[in-house]
Amino acid sequence: MSVLVGKDTRLVVQGFTGKEGSFHAEQMIEYGTPVIGGVTPGKGGTRHLDRPVFNTVADAVAQEGANTSVIFVPPAFASDAIIESALAGIKVIICITEGIPVKDMIVAKDVVNRTGATLIGPNCPGVITPGEAKVGIMPGNIFTPGPIGLISRSGTLTYEAVDQLSKAGLGQTTAIGIGGDPVIGTTHTDAVKLLNEDPDTEAIMLIGEIGGTAEEEAAAYIKEHVSKPVVAFIAGQTAPPGRRMGHAGAIVSGGKGTAEDKMKALAAAGITVCESPAVMGETMKSLLGR
């Protein structure tokens, strides 16, 4: 079992023939992800990477039964790509694009919510179920199948955690990169719910960072509803207030969103919080008694 992506995924790539889209589509195909084709408006009817190109997502759904999309469209057009997928009936929309204006995302998220689709990202590395499907830009080779579900706002820090877990002999059910923007489709809490309901996920690693209160909300949910072991790390303990630390959403403003507050809230919910990012893997290992 897994969540969001897996053997049943039928993936359509939006921005298929662009530089980024092509590169990562090829990597995803190589990994074994069921990529049915892609969308580039105006290039419908042609082929790319030995797969069909469609003018619209709706065509990809009608002709190939696409149920999942991944978006590599430039920021000015990415919110429209999200909305197109949602209206075409795509169930899981994964948006990799970084730099989408907040105003556009507020509307796109609202449309996604109305259609009942699940949006991951934007500004995220994607979602991977090791051995089944990789939908995103992460290096597939560092992931191994296993019992840990992973949630993170960032890319390379996710890889770091996964690498530590794999080295500790702990593979992953699904790793979800939820994205570093202030408006994202799936929050820490939403992702925790998914992994908590997945019978194969034995434990959850939750990686957060400064900004907003999503980690605190996840802590409250975990305290109420989750009995699986959870290990957490919050990046940005040394970040100064009022500055955006790379991610558009990583900012301490008005005294809110500090790493300290998040770590306290998580610890108070019974979650094992790592102070150092160097011990994420071994902390999980010892918590599970392996």
Next chain:
Amino acid sequence: MNIHEYQAKEILKQHGVAVPDGIAVFTVDEAVAAAEKLKANGASLFVVKAQIHAGGRGKGRTKKNNAKGVILAKTVEEVKAAAESLLNDVLVTIQTGEEGKLVQRLYVTDGVDIDKEFYLGITLDRATSKNVIMVSTEGGVEIEKVAEETPEKIVKEWVVPGHPIHPSQARRLAFALGLEGNAFKQAVKLIISLYKAFDATDASIFEINPLVQTPSGDVIALDAKINFDENALYRHPELAALRDESEENEFELEAGKYNLNYIKLDGNVGCMVNGAGLAMATMDIIKLAGGQPANFLDVGGGANVETVKNGFKIILKDPAVKAILINIFGGIVRCDRVANGIVQAVADPEIAEKVKNVPIIVRLQGTNAEEAKVIIDNSGLNVVSAVLLKEAAEEVTNAIAS
């Protein structure tokens, strides 16, 4: 992106929001001329306001002249004295830190009689992914304090995604401020106009503190703070042009030219990392290892020779840097490639000269990490290599101690 108060007020005015008359000036002579002009238009009281990118100006003081950042003046002569005491002095406020900010621009405005002071703010509510308009009868004080101590005094309306603020919502907010009659009508109009301006400019923050009611019942935005969503600036070239580079850190400006995501901090260990989350985590590691991060630097996924070289140049400009930690997780970019890039960058004569006395710790992890370590170890350069994050942390501790 931050702008000055006078620029914010100009934007508000363009969108039909009432603000006091005012003129931005750069010299004492211009300040006098501005006051004369306001006087000719009927002003009998003036306010001289330092224009810096930081709040708390009214309670701040300048270093040389001990002048307040916001000065009330009754005559043109007093405006002149105020301008003299502020221009080219350094203003220290609760938000600037001890180093303060150099005052290079002033805003001379019509002094408005105040009956009541309110707070009005618009921003994104991240928890609901909607814009929220907040008002409070507690104007002129820090809203964080109000939120902490008397949260019931803040009334909020969430904007329906993709909609304007609806008149019923604006009315609810104006009623919450206890307004009636003409002032109520003006406030409703102001709130609607203000949200239109927020939406039209892709703003991320609008803060009107205080919003005031005059004895004659007019409702006016007495102060204005505006931030824009940087991701949306591409569609607002006229707003992007308002950027005042003199308000920004010189290292950060230079990093921006190289397309590097760099933030200057006060510590002694420089760092260069790929990815924002890992960069923050690396700063945390430096602190846990007994150092203090000198910067945040995300060189992005690529990490090629050019970006690494530019990264070194920026980090090494900071004289406080005693050691450098490079932490790259090679995924699709292989570590051996990054290692070669680092070796080439450190061999660059300009960089080599500067790093003679600055130990460099390189931690490469991910695809081909072992090969990368061999490349670093055999380079003959003064560079320590590590594979595990833990090892890198220990090397940082050693480097600071030596």
